[in-house]
Amino acid sequence: MKREDINNLAQLVQKEKLEKLYKEIDNKYKINVLTKPTEQTLLVPVKDPISKSDFYAGEVLVTSTIVQVENTKGWSMVMDTNEELSLFTAVLDACYEANIFKDEIEKVLLEAKEQKEIANKKENKKVNSTKVSFDLM
Numbered sequence: 001m002k003r004e005d006i007n008n009l010a011q012l013v014q015k016e017k018l019e020k021l022y023k024e025i026d027n028k029y030k031i032n033v034l035t036k037p038t039e040q041t042l043l044v045p046v047k048d049p050i051s052k053s054d055f056y057a058g059e060v061l062v063t064s065t066i067v068q069v070e071n072t073k074g075w076s077m078v079m080d081t082n083e084e085l086s087l088f089t090a091v092l093d094a095c096y097e098a099n100i101f102k103d104e105i106e107k108v109l110l111e112a113k114e115q116k117e118i119a120n121k122k123e124n125k126k127v128n129s130t131k132v133s134f135d136l137m
Contacts, residue, residue, distance in 0.1 A: 001106055001109065001110065003093065003096055003097060005109070006076075006089065006092055006093050006096055006105075006109065007076055007077060007078065007089060007093070009109040009110075009112055009113055010076070010078070010085070010088065010089040010092055010109065010112075011078055011079065011085065011089075012109075012112035012113065012115070012116050013108055013109065013111075013112040014112075015084070015085065017108055018085070018088040018089075018092075018108070019084070019088065021088075021092070021101065021104060021105070021108060022087075022088045022091055022092075024101065024104075025069065025091055025095055025100065025101055026091075029069050029070055029095075029100060030069070030070060031067055031068075031069050031091055032067060032068040032069075033065070033066075033067050033087070034066040034067060034068055034073070035064070035065060035066035036065065036083075037063050037064070037065045037083035037084075037086040037087055038063065038064055038065070039061060039062070039063050039081055040061075040062050040063070040064060041059040041060065041061055041062070042059065042060050042062055043056040043058075043059055044056060044057050044058055044059065044060055045057075060079070061079070061080055061081065062077050062078060062079060062080070063077070063078050063080065063081055063082050063083055063085070063086040064076060064077040064078075064086060065083075065086040065087050065089070065090040066090060067087070067090040067091055067094055068094065069091060069094040069095050069098060069100060070098060070100070071098075072094045072095075072097050072098035072100075073094055074090045074091060074092070074093035074094025074095070074096075074097065075090055075093055076089035076090035076092075076093055092105050092109075
């Protein structure tokens with residue numbers, strides 16, 4: 001797993017699991033919030049498939065946080081307004097980089113990824129079952 005995957009995968013994990021892991025880390029290590037969870041909007045870039053030029057399709061609301069665990073900084077940016085998720089994710093990011101609770105972090109994130117993949121397969125199966133074949137017409 002790469003550090004860059006943490007922001008995406010943490011958003012798939014149940015909040016209770018993230019909170020439990022956060023509390024375990026907080027009990028053993030010093031967590032310093034450098035930038036508290038802050039709402040921001042980002043422009044969403046899109047490439048026009050015809051002219052191949054870039055344009056901005058709109059804005060998306062995100063919450064970002066910067067923390068420091070021991071001497072390692074961590075950062076997060078999550079969708080929507082979600083201060084707790086942003087804080088938990090930033091702490092996981094810093095800990096992963098510092099090799100603090102790395103195995104536990106990977107386990108929680110990879111379990112969530114597997115669950116999402118299973119759910120996607122079920123969804124795809126349902127959608128594919130509605131496929132219409134026009135060869136018979």
